[in-house]
Amino acid sequence: MRLLQSILTTRTMETQEANTITRPTYDIAQIMGGLYGEGIIGLKGAFPREWAQQLHEDLTRLYAEALERPGGALGRGPKRHYVEIHPEDIRGFVDLATHPWVTAVCEAMLGPDYKIVEIGFDVPNPGAMNQPWHRDFPAPDDTITGRRLNSLAFNLTTVDVTEDMGPFEIAPGTQWDLPINFEHGMFPPKANSPRYEQRAQRKMPQMGDISARSALTIHRGTANHSNKSRPALVLGVDAPTANNAERHDLQVTRAFYNTLPEYLKQHLTCRLVDELEPIVQGHTIEGLMMGEA
Secondary structure (H helix, E strand, O other): OHHHHHHHOEEOOOHHHOOOEEOOOOOHHHHHHHHHHOOEEEEOOOOOHHHHHHHHHHHHHHHHHHHHOOOOOEEOOOOEEEEEOOHHHOOOHHHHHOOHHHHHHHHHHHOOOOEEEEEEEEEEOOOOOOOOOEOOOOOOHHHHOOOOOOEEEEEEEOOOOOOOEOOEEEOOOHHHOOOOOOEOOOEOOHHHHHHHHHHOEEEOOOOOOEEEEOOOOOEEEOOEOOOOOOOEEEEEEEOOOOOHHHHOOOEEEHHHHOOOOHHHHOOEOOEEEOOOOOOOOOOOOHHHOOOOO
């Protein structure tokens, strides 16, 4: 935590403020332009590689535990799972949720009353196949009618992604596509695929990088031809008008909650418990559960 804070702060060079520590500032117009334009933005080197390695260790343990628990891991296609977790399951949750870029993006896009509603991770294992193009949930009226984005998904890889590891692929600008003939409001007709493939960008982040995207931007996981898994953390955040919290069960123990910064407490939609309860995965995406997971 101290190491991260020292990396994320800068010292001013002005004479009268030589000893003042300030947080970095980010271009709000660039943030909003990126998310309303292509639908995805990123920050290279947001965290030290050591921090990302620690996250990898935590997710590796949590994945093994989830596979042993009925309903602990959701199939998202052959050799691919999604696991929802508790914030205190990972050692770096506070670092992530209070990172100045994360808070700047949330405030710019979702307003001052944004809420963290989900934390989990995807694991495309060796042998994972191309997913169908999809959204993570149907577009809300805020987006279809109001042309506003009211939720975000932040992603962090725990490994250095290479071309053969099944990188995340996204079709920029498609968060605004009307869901005409979309199955379940999420899966576009196959006739749309050539357009997505023409626009497609494959993302190959490195350990310590972070991205933010609209989960409505059409995307897919690609085939993992390597002999390595590619875990990626997901942090879901809503504006007050969104209802994604209904798909999740964010739990925090009272003991952990009492250790959190006041700012962070204001941005959590969670259920306070004395002891954490196992999460039975509820956010199924039926169209991704093809074949054996």
